[in-house]
Amino acid sequence: MELKQISQTFMENGKIDTVLKDISLHVEKGEFVSIIGPSGCGKSTLFHIIGGLVAPSHGEVWIDGKEVTGQKGLISYMPQTHALFPWRTIEENVILAQEVAGIPAKQSIAQAREWLAKVGLAGYEKAYPHVLSGGMQQRAAFLRALLSPQEFMCLDEPFAALDALTRMDMQRWLLSIWEQNKRSVLFVTHSIEEALFLSDRIYLLSDKPTTIIQEIEVPFPRPRREEVLSEPMFQTLKQKIYATMKRVHV
Template sequence: MSSVTGQKEHQGTAQTQQPHPVHSSDASVQAPVKLELDGVRKSFGSRRKPLPVIDGVSLQVREGEFVSLIGPSGSGKSTLFHLIGGLLQPDGGEIRLDGRIINGERGHIGYMPQQPALFPWRTIEENVVLDREINGIPRRESLDEARRWMARAGLSGFETAYPHMLSGGMQQRASFVRALLSPHGLMCLDEPFSALDAFNRSEMQAWLLDIWEETRRSVLFITHHIEEALLLSDTIYVLSGRPSSVLKRIEVPFPRPRREEIAESPEFLALRRELTGWMKEEQRKSREGTGGRSV
């Protein structure tokens, strides 16, 4: 079902070029599995006329691994997140976190939505500790930690400001810090940069790369931006159009710490071309499919 594309040779070339093998992504390959989806299925609609959205998705996120999901629009990526977050109950399959089945259970993940969704009546620091507050960690305890990461995110001086005083990029950084401070090990980021303009977006990607390589949290990242996925991820899952399943699994060979410059390397361009090809193919298929498919 899922294929490992040229993992070994990429890994090899990368090792010889880079003098810091310790940071290379193979460290996470041996790490224990944090999140595992095993044949997860979900349909909407009525019992007599079901509309399958997720059709047997299996994937893994290891401890400290950055995993991206890319797929054509309407491929049910957000539904997948709602399943992992426990907002929806899968029709079949298992969702395991640290080896335990969490089908339909809430409160196991940190989350960063598409829109910053900061509460306008809370100051930035009060917003940033919200996840911890929900999980019963006293506010005062969290605030020190919050201030440290806000400084790291270029938000110092704005601790007691209200969200409307911040630019879109800054709000999104605050939203990321909120997810980062979550007491849960796994962070789910749902197309966090899609609302930003191109310049802000690439700046945020570089920033996220930097801060993630420092923290090494387990991340599941939804995007439809191929370069973004290549730049940030250890592993990329390509989803098919609806009903979606895993089409390809790609291990991204570039060593860490990464720089934005890798986007110009021939290896990067080749991978991007390959991914773009699959995505176009899927987009075309799903466009044709919507007209002709009989349920």
């Protein structure tokens, strides 16, 4: 997936509001890339552009070597709010993208049940979302994105609403699933630690009008384990990113 010189302006109370300004970035096949940026800088807007829900004011979206600006249905997307449908059971929610893609329910339900068990949701296949805790709902929403047929996934702050311990569990869990699947991922987070723990590369974004201020290669080998969090290099990188983000946020 590649973004070429994406800019986005909105009309706000009769004034032009430039949100994204000349954003070019790429995610290679099987790569895990994170975006860190201040609140309101346009991260979700960028995902809406990639997903074809919003037409950019300028620039192009490329997937698999083709220009696909404005085309829907090409990516798997986990929005910032989990957006499980309350009237569908957990397994019906998980197979939604496959249903839209015309994959027979019998096949996708069997696969969904297998995965629900792997993520600790066995027994909840036929439950409705309101019965599940926040963390369980996030896992179900994540499975829906993971099992959708598109190879490229956009995850918008999937763990933001979780408490610190559940969040760490989910990060470990996501890492192990991703290391088995190697899907291409673009991941939005406010947590520097989370981005360093999970990613191959990180883009740091400025405040509006938003540009890319830095691109960071994360040097830790895979498979990664939690121990990496206490390595001196991890702490150094974390502090560097923190200092950069603090500078742009004043």
